[in-house]
Every structure is written in structure tokens, then in C-alpha cells.
Amino acid sequence: MRFGGCQHRHMSNLEVIELPVLEPEAVPCCTPLTEAPLSEEDSVTMAAMFKALSDPVRLRLFSRVASHEGGEACVCDIQDVGVSQPTVSHHLKKLREAGLLTSERRGTWVYYRVAPNTLAAMATMLTAATR
Amino acid sequence: MRFGGCQHRHMSNLEVIELPVLEPEAVPCCTPLTEAPLSEEDSVTMAAMFKALSDPVRLRLFSRVASHEGGEACVCDIQDVGVSQPTVSHHLKKLREAGLLTSERRGTWVYYRVAPNTLAAMATMLTAATR
DNA sequence: ACAACGCATCGACAAACGTCGAAACAGGAG
């Protein structure tokens, strides 16, 4: 099959090779935005997380990973978002560096998952701020 | 008093003049990011909201407004964030255009408040995504 | 009327960003 590509549903029991991820267990901060003004240091940390989701393509890629069955998706499953494949890879790297996604290679494919900690921090800042 | 500036705690009962605000009652979207992949249109809308908080200075300004007593703050109360006054004004405009803040002029001063709707949309996307 | 203050706008500039094609890298299949 030449063009059949990506007929694979999360196959388990394969050798797992970790790819370099910046911060494995980093839960950055924070208190809700309404409670107290952000410190200069925390603002830099949190702004970087928001910046990761501040691009439409990146946001779509992230939502595709987050909503994918099994909680993970390989690049080939989500890469048709209207930009070239190198650009997709570039955006996934940004999401990884921001601590929003993790990735691991299994054979030929690279699978991305949502890193829950960072998302939780962002949610904490916003939810309590909704009054 | 020459340098006493900004000794004013939310004085009520003053004539209120509305400044131009882009979207008064616009609640953009959305479903949580884990539920379904974002449409291309929604991704543009939501990315713009995240982008508004993607700068450290802007995030600090927003948190200062959000955490200020009375739920509002005038520019002079929050403008010492390490950048020039025109830059502060520029960032506040960005936050206004993104639907995150509203502003109104009362006498000499301009007061900013948090617009709850937009924040709620962002929180909705993130909270349910924390699993 | 005039000066002083608070805030917004304008124009300019360097840095950062999103995008692409070309090339490199990694695994699997023949």
C-alpha cells in the first residue's frame, strides 16, 4: 500500500525510547491571578506557557493530541493542519519545550501526549479568576 | 502635592464615560480541549486570547488589575512594571482588544477591570483538560 | 488662559516569530 499511511491504533508492548524533554516533573507555580499580583519571575514562566498556545496551528495540534483516543497521537495522525510538515514539527517542539507535551519514539513513529502538570497550573490561574 | 500621585481608592458616584471597547458581551466558545479537536476558526479565536497573556509584562499588568481591590485599577496604580508608560498603554490596549479587560475614564484617570467572559472561556478549555 | 498631569497615539527600530524547501537522521523492509 503506497498511500495507506497511519493505520495504527496505539499499539502497546513495544520498546519505548524516551526523547529529550526539557522539564520532566516541573510544576511551575501559581496562585490564581485574582489573589495576588504575579511576581516578575513567575510572569516570565507563565507567559511562556500561554505563548505556547498563542498560535492557531499550535493550539489545533495541541487539541488534536489532547482529544485523541488513548491520550496520545503520532505526528502523522495530526499533521494535516494546513502547514508543511517541518512547520508541524517545529510547533510540536515548541509545545514540548513549554512543558505542555511529552514525546516518545516507538519504532518509526513519534507519539505525543499531554503533560498534565503544566495545564493544571494554567487552569488554576484562570478558574479562580472567573468571578 | 507634587509627587503624591494616585492617592485615590475607588471613589464612587462620579460621571462615567465609556471608552471604546471592542466586544462588550462576546463569549467566544468553546468545549474543553480534550473533548474534540478545535476547528480552524475557533483556534484563531482562542489563540488570540492566549496570545494576550503570552507576554510577561502583559500578564503582570493583567494580574495587577485582577487582584486589585474593588476589582479595578487605574493605570497609575499598576504602571511600574519596568517599561515605559507608552509601552504600558500599548499592552493595556492589547488586553482590551483581546476582550480580557474593559476600561472606563473617570475624570483624569482611566480604570481597568477584568472582563469575566473571556477568562471563563479559557478556563473551560483548560480545566477539563486536566486529567 | 495657561500650565501640569494622566493616558493614548505615532513612527521608528531591533528582536522574535511562523513559514518554507532542502537536507539530515532514524527505523523498517526488501
Added chain:
DNA sequence: CTCCTGTTTCGACGTTTGTCGATGCGTTGT
């Protein structure tokens, strides 16, 4: 080993962004 496929990295390019000083506008007080 060699080809093919999936993914990342590399340069390059045009656009956007954050920042500033100078200027303008509206209000207050003298």
C-alpha cells in the same frame, strides 16, 4: 546494504512584536 518512510534540523525570508521617545488629547487646578 540500499531504498523508502516518518520525523527532526538547518537556513533563509517576510511579517509581527515589544520597546522607546516624541507628540497629541482630555482633565484639573491655578
